[in-house]
Amino acid sequence: MQNPWIEYEERFDVVLTHIYDHLDEPLDMVRLAEVAGFSPRHWHRVFVSAFGESLPALVKRLRIQRAVSLLVSGTAPIREIAIECGYPDVPSFTRAFRATTGTTPAEYRHTGGHADLRAARAHHDPGAFDVEIRDLPEIDCLAVRHYGSYLRIDRAFHDLRIWLAAHGYDWADVQMYGVYLSDPTQAAEADLESMACVPRPAGLTAELRPLSPDAAPIEPVTIRPGPYAVLEHVGAYADMPDTYAWLFGCWVPHTGHRLADHPVVERYLSRPQDHAPTATSTELLLPLEWGRG
Numbered sequence: 001m002q003n004p005w006i007e008y009e010e011r012f013d014v015v016l017t018h019i020y021d022h023l024d025e026p027l028d029m030v031r032l033a034e035v036a037g038f039s040p041r042h043w044h045r046v047f048v049s050a051f052g053e054s055l056p057a058l059v060k061r062l063r064i065q066r067a068v069s070l071l072v073s074g075t076a077p078i079r080e081i082a083i084e085c086g087y088p089d090v091p092s093f094t095r096a097f098r099a100t101t102g103t104t105p106a107e108y109r110h111t112g113g114h115a116d117l118r119a120a121r122a123h124h125d126p127g128a129f130d131v132e133i134r135d136l137p138e139i140d141c142l143a144v145r146h147y148g149s150y151l152r153i154d155r156a157f158h159d160l161r162i163w164l165a166a167h168g169y170d171w172a173d174v175q176m177y178g179v180y181l182s183d184p185t186q187a188a189e190a191d192l193e194s195m196a197c198v199p200r201p202a203g204l205t206a207e208l209r210p211l212s213p214d215a216a217p218i219e220p221v222t223i224r225p226g227p228y229a230v231l232e233h234v235g236a237y238a239d240m241p242d243t244y245a246w247l248f249g250c251w252v253p254h255t256g257h258r259l260a261d262h263p264v265v266e267r268y269l270s271r272p273q274d275h276a277p278t279a280t281s282t283e284l285l286l287p288l289e290w291g292r293g
Contacts, residue, residue, distance in 0.1 A: 005166030008046065009159075009211040011036040016158055019059060023066055024084050027059050050165060051158065052172075053273040059086075064100045065277045067093070069151055069238035071109045078105050101278045112278065113235030117242035126254035129246065131231045133257075133288070138225040141177065141197035142208065144216045149189050151237055153178055154272060156196035159216040164198070167206050174198045177223060178266040184241065197221055224262050228285040232269070236278045247286060262287040 015036050019027060032055060033043035048054055053061070063085040070081045082093035082105075097105050103112075120128035142163075146156035161171045177197040184192055200220070208218040229251070233243045244264075252259065269281035 005162060006211045008050065009162045009166070009215055011038070012047075012050065012158070012162060013215065015055075016155065019055075019062065020152065020155060023059070023063050023086050025086065027086070029055055050162060051273075052271075057273065060096065060100070061272060061277065063087070064097060065151065065237065065272075067097060067105065068101075068108065068112075068236045068277050071105055072112065072114050072236070072238045073241075078109075081105065101276050103278075108278070112239065114239040114242045117239065117246050121242070121246050121249060124250055126250045128250075129231060129243075131229050131247070131251055131255075133227055134230045134285075135227050136223070136225055136285070139177070139223040140200045141221045141223060142200050143179070143195040143197040143219045143221040145219065146194045146196060147190075148192060150178075150180065150184065150192060150194055153194050153196055156194075156216065160196050160198060160218070163211060163215075163218055164201070166211055167204070169201050169204075176268040176271075178268070179221065179223065180264045180266070195219075195221055197223065223265055224260075224287060226260065226290055227288040228265070229257060229288055230286075231284045233282045233284055234279065237280065237282070240282070240284070243284060247284065252286075258289040260287040260289045 015032050018032070018035060029044075030040050033040040036043050038046065044054060051058065067081055067085045070076060070084065071078075076084075078093070079090050082088075082090050085093065087093035087096065094104050097103075097108070101108060116128075142160065144156040144160045144163075146153045157176060164171060164174065175198065177199075179195040179197055181193040181195070182191065208220065210217055229247070231243065231247060231251075233240060264287070265285040267283040267285060269283060270279075272280060275281075
């Protein structure tokens with residue numbers, strides 16, 4: 001008998017791709033259920049069971065994440081950002097943004113977490129934030145590769161979550177890591193490469209095969225052991241470029257630590273669906289050379 005998750009994976013992939021590519025358009029939940037081939041009631045139950053949040057909650061979260069990114073990284077008028085994020089006007093956008101983050105889009109643009117990070121960089125303050133040196137053990141992981149904007153790596157985590165569910169593993173017990181292989185200051189966004197990773201479950205004997213011919217491959221990946229500089233970032237994922245800029249531009253030169261030639265790793269302490277997009281906690285791990293500093 002065919003594993004039902006194989007069929008679900010194919011349907012999830014179609015719907016998730018549509019959502020990510022059409023956040024600026026109306027996303028009718030009944031129509032999405034039709035795309036998936038389920039009744040709306042059954043589709044809602046299956047989706048919540050698979051991803052831990054409803055489709056409306058996912059759409060709202062992704063829209064607010066996109067809005068935060070646009071507010072932080074550019075100067076586009078708020079009306080344009082509202083439309084690009086699927087809201088018909090500024091009042092409806094402001095209500096949704098405030099309900100999720102506790103502040104308005106205009107306030108966040110000027111006083112969000114990125115503001116403190118940029119001030120620390122401007123003042124060349126290497127002690128503005130706490131950084132810990134920590135030795136990490138080797139971590140054997142399962143991974144799905146992601147290409148493109150780092151802000152969309154959660155799409156790869158969705159694929160990984162479905163694969164684990166199909167093999168009997170509960171996502172609630174999983175620690176998530178991101179491994180970032182490209183330098184976003186050097187590579188075009190479309191060329192960025194990263195990996196969504198989770199530690200390989202104990203006792204897993206299944207072959208690392210995708211659930212269907214079109215599904216993302218599952219790869220074995222090892223997170224390198226050794227010393228890391230660790231900074232806990234509390235705030236929006238869109239603020240992370242400013243956090244990294246402070247680490248690389250202020251903290252590293254001041255401390256004299258030498259960076260190892262390995263990818264940057266992120267360890268996700270909170271799950272996006274459980275927190276406002278501006279209140280997630282993530283450890284940023286910069287690999288250091290052994291015995292240097």
